[in-house]
Amino acid sequence: MTKENVLIIAVKKGSETDDHFQSSVQEIKSLSYTAGGNVVEIVTQNRVQIHPVTYVGEGKLEEVKQRIIQLDIELVIANDELSPGQLRNLNDHFGIRVIDRSQLILDIFASRAKTKEGQLQVELAQLEYTLPRLHGMGLVMSRLGGGIGTRGPGETKLETDQRHIRRRIDDIKRRLKDVVKQREQYRKRRKLNQVFQIAIVGYTNAGKSTIFNRLTNESALEEDLLFATLDPLTRQIHLPSGFKVLLTDTVGFLQDLPTSLIAAFKSTLEEVREADFLLHVVDASHEGNEEQQNTVMQILRELDAHTIPMLTVYNKSDLLQEDFIPLHHPYIVMSAYDEKDQETLVLKIEEVLKQEWDQYSISLKPDKGRLMNQLGTHTIVTRKQYNENKNQYDLEGFIPQIHPLQSMVKEQDNVDDK
Template sequence: MTKEKVIIIAVKQQEQPLEQFNSSLEELVSLTDTAGGVVKQVMTQNRNHIHPAFYIGTGKIQEIKREIEAHEIDLVISNDELSPGQLRNLEGHFNVRVIDRSQLILDIFASRAKTKEGKLQVELAQLEYNLPRLRGRGIQLSRLGGGIGTRGPGETKLETDQRYIRQRIHDIKRRLTLADKQRHLYRQRRKRNDVFQIAIVGYTNAGKSTLFNQLTDSASLQEDKLFATLDPLTRQIRLPSGMNALVTDTVGFIQDLPTTLIAAFQSTLEEVTEADFILHVIDGSHPNMEQHQDTVHLHLKKLGAEQIPVLTVYNKKDKFTEDLIPMAQPAIIISAYESEDLKNLLLKIEAVLKQIWEPFTIALEPDQGSLLNRILHETIVVEKQFNEQSNEYILSGYMREDSPLNRIKGDTKT
């Protein structure tokens, strides 16, 4: 398959730090590669303000036109989100398709969505993004399925009649509301069963899916590509003490994630807010590690998940070029491929929980087998012995303050 030839254009505004600007460009190149394009040229311009009609200055437009012709470019991608007018004007000057960063990310999500709900969420985000940008764009948006930035979930072709799109948006929202209700019931059932829930979050391509697979012996998609995982997966694991937990692998975050995408995936992202514990995975070998960490913290705050206990996992230590000093605590440095590191990670999770959970000692009669089993699998038991004199099992450990077992603890011998 022939890759589309791409020119990336970007405006650096005066107040934007150079390091942040360069980081966003590197990321856009990676996003383009993930979408199946090859970047032939990156063209930048320093400006005090974005040009309201053209995004870039008119002189720069002529320079870019010459590069488009010289390299036979198929697509121009803007580093910033473009207004409908800017898109129309640039396409009119360049005579090739123009998309922006948001549309590129939506396109990648469209190609990654696998579940029915995931495809609907991406389609909704694409339609809401494209609706105000249809007027005057002619055949460029007459259908989805013709190259980077035009793909729909499953390569579905959609007419761009505005009335049709508005009706389609209404229909998708209705179907997603039903799916959200089903997920809410599922989450309620998990809460009733008092299953401890861990969410793996992090910047895209930090190694979340690799870690998830290694911990759960699962087979979710893991690639050295941005947004390799889109649909959340949940599997059960057992911690060293014997406590059961559910682990969920979530979609990777990224700076400047399109607002339509965040809105469409709100119900999926709620998997994070429902978690009891968060593993924040960071690619410790990435030069922009600190910025990635800040971006994830910002997204967690927007989701209202900043109060959930977090263990920061600095991953990919096999790629480190120098010693890493953790920027956040509690933290652990690992390689997701090292079995010893995985064992240490599970032990570290328990160590963190012991610091925030309540200690307990419970005495149980031999005929209380069901309760004994619950305590062994729902709490961190550090000591278990049988007292022959009193004919009782004595268990010591740690449990959540809001655990239903706390009520039982108060009614038993301690």
């Protein structure tokens, strides 16, 4: 497939730090590459604030127009979300397609969504983004048209009739409500069964899917591209002690994610909020990893998931050129491709959980096999020994503060005391 020649325009606002601006420019360049674009040039401008009519100032506008002609540019991508008026004015002035950061991200999501739920979520976000911008988008509106910013999971050509779009939005919301109910039922069932849930979160392309695959022996998509994973996967694994957990791989986070996308993916992101423990995967080799960590923590706060116990996994240690200083604790520095590091990771998870949980010590008669098995799969057993003299099993371990087995352990302790 022939790559489209792309020119990126980016405005550095007066309130923005150099680091944040540079990282966001690098990010939109990577996003453009992920979407199938060939970034030929990046034009930046320093302004106190974005021009309310044309995004960049008049002089820069003319400079960009000249570069479009000279470099045979087919698409202009703005590094911020454009208002309907700005989008219309830029389209008219340049005479070629113009899209913004949000549209680019939505386009990538549209090409990545594989499940029906994911496709519906992306289509909803696209329609809600599109509705106020209908008059400024021209040929971009064609679902069946080619090029970045025109892809979508829908089966039919997107009409420019607002009533049609509103009807479609209502229809998708109704269908997604059923999906949300289904997810809630799954979550309730998991809670009833007291299955411990670990969600892998982190910035896009930090290596979450690689770690997920190594721990679960799965083959989820691993690519050196932003948003390689869109639809969440959940698999059951056993930690070294025998403790059984559900591990979920989630969609990557990003600076300035479109609000419509966060809203559309609410049911998917609930998987994060409902987790008992988080693995925050960070690309330790990325020069902007501090900014990325802050973005992830901000999104976790927005999801009300920032108080969930967490282990920060500084991944890609094999690419580090100098000593690494961690920003968050507890943490582990590792390479997802190193088998020893994989073993260290699961041991570290148990170590962190032990610090969070209650310690217990219990003696069980051989006829208490069912309780012994439950303790083996729902708690972290650190010692299990058969005492021949007393014909009993002595167990020590750690148990979550709120767990049905807590009462059984205490009840058994009282029996032993008598």
